[in-house]
Amino acid sequence: MKLSEIGEFGFIERLSKKFTDISTSGKKGIGDDCAILPMDERYDLVVTTDLLVEDIHFLRNKTTSYDLGYKSLAVNLSDIAAMGANPIASFLSIAIPSDLDVEYLDGFIEGYKDLSQKYEVALLGGDTTKSPEKLTINVCVMGKVEKGKARQRSSAQPGDIIAVTGPLGDSGGGLKILLENIHPRDASYDQLLQWHHRPEPAIKEGRKLTSFPGIGAMMDISDGLASDLQYILKASKCEAVIDLSKIPISDELKHVSAEQKWNAVEIAVTAGEDYRLLFSINPSSFEKLASQYNQEFSLPLSPIGHIKKGDNPGKINWTEKGKPINFSGQGFNHFKHQ
Amino acid sequence: MKLSEIGEFGFIERLSKKFTDISTSGKKGIGDDCAILPMDERYDLVVTTDLLVEDIHFLRNKTTSYDLGYKSLAVNLSDIAAMGANPIASFLSIAIPSDLDVEYLDGFIEGYKDLSQKYEVALLGGDTTKSPEKLTINVCVMGKVEKGKARQRSSAQPGDIIAVTGPLGDSGGGLKILLENIHPRDASYDQLLQWHHRPEPAIKEGRKLTSFPGIGAMMDISDGLASDLQYILKASKCEAVIDLSKIPISDELKHVSAEQKWNAVEIAVTAGEDYRLLFSINPSSFEKLASQYNQEFSLPLSPIGHIKKGDNPGKINWTEKGKPINFSGQGFNHFKHQ
Structure with a gap:
């Protein structure tokens, strides 16, 4: 059976079912914009992640690298917004085709940074690697929200x-x-x-x-x-x-x-x-x-x-x-x- | 200038420099196995993420999908181990070529789940999307460790x-x-x-x-x-x-x-x-x-x-x-x- 027959949501359903045995101990996961993890007595932590693949989510020749950097973060901040939370930190993983110019990446970083600065989101880590062909970006953002106030x-x-x-x-x-x-x-x-x-x-x-x-x-x-x-x-x-x-x-x-x-x-x-x-x-x-x-x-x-x-x-x-x-x-x- | 001239670490250096203006408010980021975020009075949160790309990090015909699922999580749990922390939750992003069989993915999930179960790591979210060609996996894992005990x-x-x-x-x-x-x-x-x-x-x-x-x-x-x-x-x-x-x-x-x-x-x-x-x-x-x-x-x-x-x-x-x-x-x- 090919994936196209069950679709993205069919796959997520198969995935979730497998994990019902593992206790989430009060944390809430799959099925909302963000996961919710109890943090301390006042706040909950919310976490979201988005994977962007060249030619699926963006076309390299239809966007500037600045805009791509900006939007890679924006789509994740939007998930944080949907929980009513404030973003606090981001993690950027990027797989880079070797033909990509450093100048292109500098533009990407600039766009990502400008939006980070606007909402005071620290970049706390990530992963950088080579890609055989397609530029691929995964961003993970954490936010915090007053306990019980995250909207589901x-x-x-x-x-x-x-x-x-x-x-x-x-x-x-x-x-x-x-x-x-x-x-x-x-x-x-x-x-x-x-x-x-x-x-x-x-x-x-x-x-x-x-x-x-x-x-x-x-x-x-x-x-x-x-x-x-x-x-x-x-x-x-x-x-x-x-x-x-x-x-x-x-x-x-x-x-x-x-x-x-x-x-x-x-x-x-x-x-x-x-x-x-x-x-x-x-x-x-x-x-x-x-x-x-x-x-x-x-x-x-x-x-x-x-x-x-x-x-x-x-x-x-x-x-x-x-x-x-x-x-x-x-x-x-x-x-x-x- | 091409990326191969500055390498992965050259790129990370360029990236870090750009973000020095954004306050991390007590959080520690780029440059260790995990980022460290103060959580409550007793614990710190540690976070790590790894991006695995087909033909760069693994060859599809040299590994079973079970082992690939297992290892995608294992490499992240290892970063958590390096901080002296206990893993608590994982997030799995996966870009799937449309020629991939559902059975292959079931194997992947099984390997990922078995290791999750062994260390009681809840799967709390992620992202699923199509990939034009290469199977691409990003895993993000969070752990917790007694305050100040994370090893750097x-x-x-x-x-x-x-x-x-x-x-x-x-x-x-x-x-x-x-x-x-x-x-x-x-x-x-x-x-x-x-x-x-x-x-x-x-x-x-x-x-x-x-x-x-x-x-x-x-x-x-x-x-x-x-x-x-x-x-x-x-x-x-x-x-x-x-x-x-x-x-x-x-x-x-x-x-x-x-x-x-x-x-x-x-x-x-x-x-x-x-x-x-x-x-x-x-x-x-x-x-x-x-x-x-x-x-x-x-x-x-x-x-x-x-x-x-x-x-x-x-x-x-x-x-x-x-x-x-x-x-x-x-x-x-x-x-x-x-």
């Missing part, structure tokens, strides 16, 4: 509002510009490319949300809303209703989509790598949070639907201005697409 | 005895059997292959050593004695005298070397992946430790030389039965060798 995917409740912290689809739009070799016509194109290359991890936003009463489940949108929301729904054993007309879309994506005849809503719902936060919240708390959030971040929180009881845990019931529609949002699965 | 490379003192916890060169002998396509003639050959494929991380030995007064620097031998000892000497700013006649060599390596006309001493000094512990200890403490150790592990500790002051930090002065000899032990550098 399993905490959504029927009736909760589902909301996101920013417009969706910008990164997907940027990726389409790259892959379709579209020449950027104006600043909107540049904006989409910018978010694709240098997404901002929502560390401060995650900290705000996790401190607010009534917050349920939380995660970052890395594979695309349609795909990622299902993880929350499966872990929380419920369904969701999502209204496509409420999905926040930036003016830039609307503008470029109009020119390029793209379906902006479809990109916003299915494309990955936006790294906005997706969370559920008790409806009685939402207005107060939205107002505080708006004041602090000058950005609106966008409610896009709600959690509901249902017989098909993981199911998303799509609506358009309140009316049920047929829509199959398909996410990203490394073994099946690409 | 910089703690060797002139006058200290240098010792190792077991025979050297078995793994190197096993590798030669594989690479030279030698058909195993007897159990000695199998023993060398076994240690190459399934080295035992010296967790209990490391725990014993770190608890003993008078222990200075400690590390695991992964690149080879001649290469690894230099890290201790550079970090501790001293030289060493090592007597080749005192290097412990197993009967199995002696026997196979005699048959194959290998230089067993050279293999023992230069070949990597033995994962024995290398440490320095105050001479007044050594006898007592050696006797306790022998009783507990039924294995001798082997003193092989001593630390001395000198103008060339990192220099190893080789002797043979006390007489200076000319010997250039060359270690392993991923960018220059293979």
Whole structure:
């Protein structure tokens, strides 16, 4: 049997099953953005790791080495943000093809360092080795969060509002510009490319949300809303209703989509790598949070639907201005697409 | 400028320099087997990560998937052992070529799990993705150790005895059997292959050593004695005298070397992946430790030389039965060798 038949998640399921005999002694592992390890009486440690492989996660000729360094760390910081934690340290493993220039690596280090500096994340170690061909990067980041405050995917409740912290689809739009070799016509194109290359991890936003009463489940949108929301729904054993007309879309994506005849809503719902936060919240708390959030971040929180009881845990019931529609949002699965 | 011109350590040096501005707030990072992070009042957390790339670190047709899974974890547990810590959790990232059978991965998981179970290490997360060609594995392991007890490379003192916890060169002998396509003639050959494929991380030995007064620097031998000892000497700013006649060599390596006309001493000094512990200890403490150790592990500790002051930090002065000899032990550098 080939891997493509069981997919990435099939493999992770096989893996998890094998390890059920080994006690985790209060630690929480596979199945969330980060693992959670009790640290001391006040804090929990959260840990995440991401593996980026050339030609699977990035194309060397479609990105600068600075952006690659920046993004390698950003995607991990985003997982830390999704737990409501503060990042404290990173570990960088890198397998380097021997034809790579030192100047290229200097650019990579610069991008990685600039984002480390912004969030005061110390680089505490890693591993460096030769690669036969493909540049391969593994980053592991640790963070800390007040005990019991880390947000998990399993905490959504029927009736909760589902909301996101920013417009969706910008990164997907940027990726389409790259892959379709579209020449950027104006600043909107540049904006989409910018978010694709240098997404901002929502560390401060995650900290705000996790401190607010009534917050349920939380995660970052890395594979695309349609795909990622299902993880929350499966872990929380419920369904969701999502209204496509409420999905926040930036003016830039609307503008470029109009020119390029793209379906902006479809990109916003299915494309990955936006790294906005997706969370559920008790409806009685939402207005107060939205107002505080708006004041602090000058950005609106966008409610896009709600959690509901249902017989098909993981199911998303799509609506358009309140009316049920047929829509199959398909996410990203490394073994099946690409 | 190409990477091969500056080597792996040149790159790590460039990397470390860039990060000197970012505060590590009491944490210790690059330059030891593990990073050290203060955890609570009683314990420090230690963290290590290793990246293994097909055709650089292993050949898919020269190892079983079970052994590959076992060894991917073992090399990291060995770094934890070198700090005198107990492992508590691991994170496994794996990039999988799509031609790989699920059965192969099941074997990998089985080997990884069996060693996890032996040392009660929970698998708390990781990342799974497709690889265009090469199987690539990154493992990150955390451990904990009593506060201030983690052994570092910089703690060797002139006058200290240098010792190792077991025979050297078995793994190197096993590798030669594989690479030279030698058909195993007897159990000695199998023993060398076994240690190459399934080295035992010296967790209990490391725990014993770190608890003993008078222990200075400690590390695991992964690149080879001649290469690894230099890290201790550079970090501790001293030289060493090592007597080749005192290097412990197993009967199995002696026997196979005699048959194959290998230089067993050279293999023992230069070949990597033995994962024995290398440490320095105050001479007044050594006898007592050696006797306790022998009783507990039924294995001798082997003193092989001593630390001395000198103008060339990192220099190893080789002797043979006390007489200076000319010997250039060359270690392993991923960018220059293979």
